[in-house]
Amino acid sequence: MSHATRNTQHASRFTHHVSRFTYDVYLVGVGGQGVLTIGDLIAEAALRAAIPVSFYPTKGMAQRGGAVKARVRLGRETVGANIPEKGADLVIAMEVSEALKAMRFVKPGGDFVLYGHVWPPTAVMLGKAPYPELEQVLEQVREAGAVVHYLDPERVPLYEGAPVPANIFVLGAALDGTGLDELLDPAAVQELVRTRWSKGAEQNTLAFEAGLKAMKNDQ
Amino acid sequence: MITGNEAIVLGALRAGVKVAAGYPGTPSSGALSSLLKMDLDDGRHVEWSTNEKVALEIATGAAWAGQRALCTMKMSGVNVSYDSLISVAYSGFRGSLVVYVADDPGTSAGMCEQDSRGFAIMSDMPMLEPASVAEAYKLVQVAFDLSERTGTPVFVRLVTAISNSHAPVAVEEPVPPAEREMILERDITKYTKAGAAICTAQHRDLIARLEKAGEIIREMGLNQLQLAQNAGGLGLIASGVVAAYLDEGFEIAARYGLDPDAVSVLRIVATHPFPVEEVRELLGHCDTILVLEELEPHIERGVIVEAHRLGFQDRIVGKLDGGQSVTGLSRVGEYGVEQVVQGIGQALDLPIPDDLFRGKVEAESLAAQRPITCCAGCPHRGTYMAINQALKALKLKKDDVMVTGDIGCTILGMNPPFYTIWNEISMGASVSLAQGYVYAGIQTPVIATIGDSTFFHAGIPGLVNAVQHQVDMTLIIMDNGWTAMTGMQVNPGTAEPFQQPGSHRVDIARLVEGLGVEHFFVIDPFQLDESAATIQNGLTLPGVKVVLSRQECAIQAQRRGLKAGAVRVIAENCNLCKLCITRTGCPAIGLGDETIVIDPALCYGCGLCAQVCNREAVEREAVS
Numbered sequence: 001m002s003h004a005t006r007n008t009q010h011a012s013r014f015t016h017h018v019s020r021f022t023y024d025v026y027l028v029g030v031g032g033q034g035v036l037t038i039g040d041l042i043a044e045a046a047l048r049a050a051i052p053v054s055f056y057p058t059k060g061m062a063q064r065g066g067a068v069k070a071r072v073r074l075g076r077e078t079v080g081a082n083i084p085e086k087g088a089d090l091v092i093a094m095e096v097s098e099a100l101k102a103m104r105f106v107k108p109g110g111d112f113v114l115y116g117h118v119w120p121p122t123a124v125m126l127g128k129a130p131y132p133e134l135e136q137v138l139e140q141v142r143e144a145g146a147v148v149h150y151l152d153p154e155r156v157p158l159y160e161g162a163p164v165p166a167n168i169f170v171l172g173a174a175l176d177g178t179g180l181d182e183l184l185d186p187a188a189v190q191e192l193v194r195t196r197w198s199k200g201a202e203q204n205t206l207a208f209e210a211g212l213k214a215m216k217n218d219q
Numbered sequence: 220m221i222t223g224n225e226a227i228v229l230g231a232l233r234a235g236v237k238v239a240a241g242y243p244g245t246p247s248s249g250a251l252s253s254l255l256k257m258d259l260d261d262g263r264h265v266e267w268s269t270n271e272k273v274a275l276e277i278a279t280g281a282a283w284a285g286q287r288a289l290c291t292m293k294m295s296g297v298n299v300s301y302d303s304l305i306s307v308a309y310s311g312f313r314g315s316l317v318v319y320v321a322d323d324p325g326t327s328a329g330m331c332e333q334d335s336r337g338f339a340i341m342s343d344m345p346m347l348e349p350a351s352v353a354e355a356y357k358l359v360q361v362a363f364d365l366s367e368r369t370g371t372p373v374f375v376r377l378v379t380a381i382s383n384s385h386a387p388v389a390v391e392e393p394v395p396p397a398e399r400e401m402i403l404e405r406d407i408t409k410y411t412k413a414g415a416a417i418c419t420a421q422h423r424d425l426i427a428r429l430e431k432a433g434e435i436i437r438e439m440g441l442n443q444l445q446l447a448q449n450a451g452g453l454g455l456i457a458s459g460v461v462a463a464y465l466d467e468g469f470e471i472a473a474r475y476g477l478d479p480d481a482v483s484v485l486r487i488v489a490t491h492p493f494p495v496e497e498v499r500e501l502l503g504h505c506d507t508i509l510v511l512e513e514l515e516p517h518i519e520r521g522v523i524v525e526a527h528r529l530g531f532q533d534r535i536v537g538k539l540d541g542g543q544s545v546t547g548l549s550r551v552g553e554y555g556v557e558q559v560v561q562g563i564g565q566a567l568d569l570p571i572p573d574d575l576f577r578g579k580v581e582a583e584s585l586a587a588q589r590p591i592t593c594c595a596g597c598p599h600r601g602t603y604m605a606i607n608q609a610l611k612a613l614k615l616k617k618d619d620v621m622v623t624g625d626i627g628c629t630i631l632g633m634n635p636p637f638y639t640i641w642n643e644i645s646m647g648a649s650v651s652l653a654q655g656y657v658y659a660g661i662q663t664p665v666i667a668t669i670g671d672s673t674f675f676h677a678g679i680p681g682l683v684n685a686v687q688h689q690v691d692m693t694l695i696i697m698d699n700g701w702t703a704m705t706g707m708q709v710n711p712g713t714a715e716p717f718q719q720p721g722s723h724r725v726d727i728a729r730l731v732e733g734l735g736v737e738h739f740f741v742i743d744p745f746q747l748d749e750s751a752a753t754i755q756n757g758l759t760l761p762g763v764k765v766v767l768s769r770q771e772c773a774i775q776a777q778r779r780g781l782k783a784g785a786v787r788v789i790a791e792n793c794n795l796c797k798l799c800i801t802r803t804g805c806p807a808i809g810l811g812d813e814t815i816v817i818d819p820a821l822c823y824g825c826g827l828c829a830q831v832c833n834r835e836a837v838e839r840e841a842v843s
Binding site: 030040043044047052053054055056057058065066067076078079080081082084085086087097098100101103104105106120121122123124125126129130131132136137140143144 | 591
């Protein structure tokens with residue numbers, strides 16, 4: 001019996017469960033960066049597009065400055081919330097050092113969006129502990145067999161003199177050139193971003209659009 | 220989209236729950252928190268109780284009066300409530316009591332990685348384990364029915380990956396608490412434990428109730444057995460959350476030669492009572508059994524017993540099958556698709572590569588450590604600094620002075636830059652643990668530290684004991700007015716305006732005085748020198764000393780737009796000595812090019828940095 005036949009048989013038994021396309025997103029960053037909001041927006045956009053979704057945020061104990069992570073699993077009707085190692089189609093890392101904690105989850109051949117923000121813990125700030133070099137982190141992504149999409153924090157545009165929310169910028173970037181835009185229509189996500197908060201529609205739209213363009217300029 | 224925690228309370232509302240009580244604890248807190256936010260005015264009662272035992276007893280009273288009651292807690296909370304819970308299980312009742320417990324395999328939030336299924340076994344309580352958020356919503360309703368039909372409390376157990384994850388669920392309208400008959404049943408053989416005859420009869424009744432629950436569970440078909448067409452293949456048993464990973468695991472294993480249609484599957488949703496019939500049927504049909512369950516091998520042991528009774532001679536793959544080194548199935552941590560695929564590979568000798576799920580773990584070792592620390596403006600910071608300063612003034616080394624710790628944000632004093640706190644056992648343990656150190660003969664002062672909610676929860680009996688026995692120790696109660704670590708729940712000491720309507724604040728100061736503590740001091744942790752002097756003085760006095768360190772949690776205060784002060788850097792005085800950072804570890808302070816910089820959005824204005832600066836480079840102004 002060939003693998004293909006087996007897969008067909010499998011599908012015959014679990015037809016109602018198997019969707020046409022599954023996609024897993026692993027997010028990491030530091031509390032206060034809006035990492036969980038990115039996950040929440042992806043989940044909400046999927047829900048609106050009638051794609052089955054599971055969203056599992058984990059924040060540390062500290063309000064700010066602690067490590068946070070989230071997993072979004074798209075396309076399976078029945079699914080556990082955890083993504084296995086080497087299972088994430090897309091990693092979104094909002095902080096350079098925290099990106100290292102997501103390395104084991106990226107799928108070889110998957111996409112790795114790295115926002116180059118550095119948030120040094122106190123010991124690093126005092127010169128008592130090391131902090132990884134950006135190039136070191138990028139090398140790890142390459143060794144993991146993933147495609148790097150590096151986002152320079154300098155590219156976050158200003159709105160009325162202040163930087164727009166970086167997380168929305170990163171979300172925009174993640175919707176261009178990764179596999180995510182095959183599931184979610186960037187225009188629909190942009191509309192969700194615009195209408196999500198009563199205040200800040202303009203600056204959020206600006207952030208999202210700048211993110212969408214950021215990748216193109218990099219390549 | 221709702222969370223697993225929300226699914227529990229929404230399901231309870233749909234089941235017409237009348238009374239819901241609990242104590243916060245990650246990962247269960249979201250359940251009652253979301254219920255309280257709904258501001259229900261349809262004849263229900265919802266509350267955060269003083270501790271889990273109190274909550275359970277309140278829910279029990281309501282159930283014994285014939286109503287539907289829900290009690291919520293984390294796994295450690297079951298330990299606290301269990302003295303009552305097992306007694307309630309032995310008694311039985313005519314109402315309906317559902318105990319929601321959230322276990323934390325993989326310990327995302329700290330505390331023991333314990334498996335609460337063991338409690339269900341010890342008290343012969345049925346336990347339902349949903350595999351998903353949607354199933355949690357349905358099964359909590361089933362649990363209420365099951366409890367009512369059998370007269371026994373029923374556990375609903377979730378794990379963090381369900382309680383804290385969000386998924387779309389079709390939620391139906393809540394059902395108002397039904398006009399149930401109020402029951403006042405006087406039956407000492409059922410509701411007391413006075414005498415061997417009563418207790419023995421209750422044990423028999425308990426066993427009979429569990430058997431009845433098993434019959435109902437079978438009738439309902441809660442545990443789903445799907446036998447493959449041909450006998451002699453693999454029989455897979457999946458319990459609780461593991462079932463959610465089966466489809467994905469089968470898809471992956473199929474790439475390595477698995478024929479999913481040849482696998483018989485038993486999905487165990489009701490993990491207690493043990494599903495004997497279904498397991499025996501599976502054993503009769505298959506020649507290899509794979510048991511996939513997180514944490515302890517409870518089901519696996521049951522399967523082995525049934526296999527023995529049936530004379531089943533073939534393989535049973537799980538945690539007991541040569542240990543983790545052979546099966547890769549561990550008693551530690553979560554189960555996911557990895558365990559499903561590797562377990563199947565092990566059971567069927569499929570060529571599944573060892574590194575299929577082995578990512579670049581070593582990358583993590585390059586990451587900067589991010590020890591959890593106090594928030595900017597956290598009043599606990601001032602208390603740790605004051606303790607350290609007092610010890611220094613007494614010429615005591617920190618490594619010579621025992622400072623016991625307790626559960627909640629107050630434990631953060633174990634971390635840099637404070638290194639004040641030594642240990643953490645369970646709610647309230649710091650107070651009594653300190654007494655043991657004193658009796659052991661430690662010559663240096665012994666200090667206990669505890670937060671306000673933890674003190675109310677289980678710290679008071681320890682203090683009563685210290686006062687009774689006149690133990691030479693100092694208790695520092697760090698009162699920030701909220702149960703902060705778990706997400707800012709109200710506790711008995713929370714300020715009056717934030718209490719639920721009709722509730723009343725209990726003042727720790729009056730409580731301590733009422734206990735007859737001779738040396739009692741109140742300090743403001745934002746006044747470093749005064750606080751340190753008070754603690755220093757206390758440490759030199761004989762007998763029980765209590766220091767109440769009072770300031771509201773800065774996160775909560777800032778949510779209401781409050782600031783304790785305004786702090787600014789006097790640039791010409793700052794020489795970047797970093798003393799303010801090394802002493803306070805405050806996340807609002809960073810390094811600029813020539814001076815330190817204070818993030819005005821983060822800074823609460825506590826002024827501790829200004830008080831440690833010896834160059835007058837940081838200035839604090841009070842705000843009116």
